[in-house]
Amino acid sequence: MGAVRQTHTPQPSRRRYACGPMQDAAPALALDSITCTFVSREDRNQRYTAVRDVTLHIAPGEFVSVVGPTGCGKSTLLNVGAGLLAPSSGTVRVFGQPLVGINSRAGYMFQSEALMPWRTALRNVTAGLEFRGVPEREARAQGEDWLKRVGLGGFGDRYPHQLSGGMRKRTSLAQTLVLDPDIILMDEPFSALDIQTRQLMENEVLELWAAKRKAVLFITHDLDEAIAMSDRVVVLSAGPAARPIGEFVIDLARPRDVAEVRVTPRFIDLHKAIWDVLREEVLKGYEQQKRAA
Numbered sequence: 157m158g159a160v161r162q163t164h165t166p167q168p169s170r171r172r173y174a175c176g177p178m179q180d181a182a183p184a185l186a187l188d189s190i191t192c193t194f195v196s197r198e199d200r201n202q203r204y205t206a207v208r209d210v211t212l213h214i215a216p217g218e219f220v221s222v223v224g225p226t227g228c229g230k231s232t233l234l235n236v237g238a239g240l241l242a243p244s245s246g247t248v249r250v251f252g253q254p255l256v257g258i259n260s261r262a263g264y265m266f267q268s269e270a271l272m273p274w275r276t277a278l279r280n281v282t283a284g285l286e287f288r289g290v291p292e293r294e295a296r297a298q299g300e301d302w303l304k305r306v307g308l309g310g311f312g313d314r315y316p317h318q319l320s321g322g323m324r325k326r327t328s329l330a331q332t333l334v335l336d337p338d339i340i341l342m343d344e345p346f347s348a349l350d351i352q353t354r355q356l357m358e359n360e361v362l363e364l365w366a367a368k369r370k371a372v373l374f375i376t377h378d379l380d381e382a383i384a385m386s387d388r389v390v391v392l393s394a395g396p397a398a399r400p401i402g403e404f405v406i407d408l409a410r411p412r413d414v415a416e417v418r419v420t421p422r423f424i425d426l427h428k429a430i431w432d433v434l435r436e437e438v439l440k441g442y443e444q445q446k447r448a449a
Contacts, residue, residue, distance in 0.1 A: 184371035190246035217369035221382035224392030263337030278312030302330035322353035394440035
């Protein structure tokens with residue numbers, strides 16, 4: 157079993173931990189020197205920097221998770237990659253091209269529910285296709301196909317309130333993937349689910365991802381989830397002005413079952429190595445929340 161090796165970069169504020177060979181590919185999504193500063197709601201003369209000088213590249217087909225304490229700017233980076241938020245400084249490129257406006261090559265699965273309550277599951281899945289002008293019959297066929305892929309083939313006529321939490325998440329997943337995005341952005345999509353449903357959804361995402369190998373940027377608070385699903389895990393420091401402080405290649409064999417892989421010796425080694433970096437930042441974030449309260 158290989159030991160975790162620490163290597164140094166020219167930037168002293170960033171530490172990189174290699175647990176296997178790094179991917180070498182042109183980025184599907186490149187965030188370079190991203191800083192996001194906001195005006196305080198309470199005092200417009202005050203500024204708050206959520207993330208500072210963050211560089212993060214996602215290769216085509218790579219599954220990357222970002223972990224860090226609450227309030228460290230994980231979702232901010234996701235919104236920058238989606239084109240929903242313009243950074244205060246830095247550049248965003250999508251397959252080598254500067255991002256202007258919304259990232260049309262990305263699909264976004266939000267943490268909160270994004271289903272329209274007045275639409276059936278099928279019509280929620282086909283909404284994006286309809287907005288793109290896809291003919292109704294073709295959109296319906298694609299929507300039904302994706303509902304079958306996520307195990308909801310017989311539930312297309314149900315409304316969101318008639319579906320369980322896990323079924324609504326499956327519908328949201330189909331809604332995102334039916335558009336065949338080249339980049340998939342996921343913001344803690346399973347955090348509200350019970351552990352059994354969560355693991356089923358995690359395995360389902362991995363199976364669907366393996367079929368087409370899209371680039372994935374996955375935000376989570378759950379370190380176990382990040383390791384079980386990813387090719388690479390990036391650790392952010394506590395905010396304000398969060399920055400990457402650790403980067404780990406996850407050299408666990410694929411395909412993976414997220415429950416089974418968690419009991420393997422290599423998983424345990426990786427978890428310890430990443431937690432050694434993350435622990436202090438979680439404590440810092442917790443203390444900051446207590447002071448704010």
